[in-house]
Amino acid sequence: MENWFKRVLLAGGISLSVVSPVWAADSEVSGDEPIIKPEVEPRSVEEDLIDTENFEIGAYGGIYSIEDFGTDVVVGVKVAYHMSEDLFLEVNYGMTEAGETSFETLSGNVRLLPDDDRDLTYYSVDIGYNFLPGEAFFGRSYAFNTNFYVLAGLGSTDFAGDDRLTANFGWGYQFLPTDWLSVRLDLRDHIFDNDILGADKTTHNLEFTSGLTIFF
């Protein structure tokens, strides 16, 4: 059966090549190429083409309580770099304004600080640890990734005309509606020495903020 088939093909081929040698030459060339060309060549996976999302950038707002000077609105920006699934580094820069001390309010016209020295700005460099990563459920069909993290760091606070070395520590909760978007709730204690009221005094300044960050 196969032999017969081959013979027919061979005979056909010979007769065709005799009858139309030009056409035969053409078909010989095209016969070397595969009938169906693959659309893409096999390619190796390149690491650089995978989008990495280890950086996080965002803004936050909330309240900041300056010891002795009341509580006011704080706004700030942050950049974070995730070193591993556990550890991240972040830099924060925020600003708020001091109100009046109780003494100033009661005494009427005494001013402990000129108005332009009441602005408070701070920066901090923190290291954070994703202490309790997890999932949060909304209804029966939605699950979102979350993180509970703790962090601590150092920085400086510019308040009342001076820069003060500031230590901070705190914790936060991160909720990720998508892989690249996160909502963060942060609670921090900024600790710095303050000598505005005469003697040096270590002050605890609590900050509660919520923020929105994106990963890129």
Added chain:
Amino acid sequence: MQKKTLRSLQFAWLWIALAFLSMNCSAADESSRAPWYWPFYDEIQTTQVVEPYVEIRTGPGRGFPVFYVAEKDEWIELIKRKTDWIKVRVKQGEEGWVHRDDIEKTLDATGENVAFSDPRYDDYDSRTWEAGVMTGSFGGAAVNTLYAGYQFTPNLSAEVGVSQVLGDFSQVLIGNINLVHQPFPQWRISPFFTLGTGVAYIKPKATLVREENRDEDSTHYGLGLRFYLTDRYFLRAEYREYVVMTTRDENEEAEEWKIGLSVFF
């Protein structure tokens, strides 16, 4: 006037049509392309499972539950990466996270194992850039420093840095440039020597008697240690002796101790 409205109307239609078109496009190619407004990384790469199975988790962390298992011979798409976790999509459309160690066991279209670069100790030797933050004490006052350095040869590098000294009587901002010599670059804990110069901007405290702010030149020498940790990170500790050339009769001297965390590239 009417013509103008007409034209803007036409434009509006054009925009709507365009928006619709692009929406359609993105809907059609959703499985393989990034959205139309995001032109980056639209090339999705695929790789094939050759181990009996690969576990896919719901999140980029070791504790997240495994909700899907890609079987042997299955092709998976690599979408993005967060730290050591790769987000993948399987044929059925399920998306989840796989650890890079598991991805490295898969084969790409050329039949090679997928390989990720690993910034290890070898790269530390051949680093060109480093940057870091340090904190410590400058003449008894607290100091915070940010610096960046470029390595010309394994032994020699140049650095720029900014320090903020937060003293009881004044705050000082110092900008420095310095040369760093590292005699034993191949050591894991490697000493270095440094020599440099800079400017110091001295601002007395507001609560003290008002003094003038002043700029002074400074020069310093010092020594320190780099201690390679892991990945791209190393610890850096250093001691410096500063001489501040004041406009007064006597120069001021200050000792500085610092420790910090650095990253290299």
